[in-house]
Amino acid sequence: MNPYVDVIIRSIIAFLSIFFAARILGKQTVSRMTIFDFIAVVTLGSVTANLAFALEVKARYIFLVFFIFVLLIYLSAFLSLKSKRARKYVAGDPTVVIENGKILEHNMKKMRYTLDYLNQQLRQKDIFSIDDVDYALVENNGLLSVKKKEAHLTVTRKDLHIFKEEVKLPIELMMDGEILLNNLKENDISKEWLLSELKKRNLTIERVVYALLTSNNKLYIDIHDDKLHSPMDVE
Structure with missing residues (x-):
């Protein structure tokens, strides 16, 4: 077979393979990623890239590797749903970085998480002073969840005893x-x-x-x- 035609066919197969793998593994793998999701995406990307242009390796062998990785990722996700222990091992636990308004330097050091990055993520949540924060933790996907101190919480309609009927969707x-x-x-x-x-x-x-x-x-x-x-x- 002409090598150019071979690359075109293998590229199409690689694209379809990663597409169907994403559909099987679910939205979580292609959204905000945990460490496990990151490993899964990088691995599948590497295998499909080889499927597209590694002409010296027979396509069926690469496709077998791809299928094995998809199966392992799917089984790991399935075990995480069924077992809290497995879920903790695969995805990890959130890490508290601020508790009762105090910065937990030891936890930040374990994650190699700097004060500059903490301040950056707080600013993205419209918080410009750590003193406004009561509790903050870094989720498994790297995002920061924050609870402000009571004095800095946004006033809601409920706080003002202003009640309105639920608004229906357009x-x-x-x-x-x-x-x-x-x-x-x-x-x-x-x-x-x-x-x-x-x-x-x-x-x-x-x-x-x-x-x-x-x-x-x-x-x-x-x-x-x-x-x-x-x-x-x-x-």
Whole structure:
């Protein structure tokens, strides 16, 4: 076989292999990674790269290695779900870096986690002073979770005894000139009502790009060939 054709075919196989592996292993592997997830991604990436261009090695051998790694990663994740001990070993434990407002230097030193990096992660959470923090820990995926001191917590509606009914989600009614009949049915909205609302605005179905019933029951419509949005209902 022509080596260029061989590389093309093997590359396609490698891409499909890593795609299906990601679907099997789940979203966690491709989101914020733990150490175990990092090892899994690097390993699978290395194996699929070899599958694509290591022409001196037969593809079936590399694919066997790939399958073994996917199986090992899947079994490790399965054991983590079934056993707390296994989960602790595979993913590790969060590490406390601030407790009762005090920095735990020993824990930070074990992780090689510097004060500069701690301050950087706090700033990303809009906290510019360590003195505002009551409790902070580094999660298994490297992100920082923080609990502020009571005096620095954000005031909520509940704190002010301001209560409001739960806001419902907006409902998409039309998209790209088509009525979303399932959405209408699931939310007890009649097609006739929608058509009458379009008629009030001198609009046809074909002219509508997007129609949405907002959380406060107002109709939002965007039409073709018009940079201006049609006005909302004021019923």
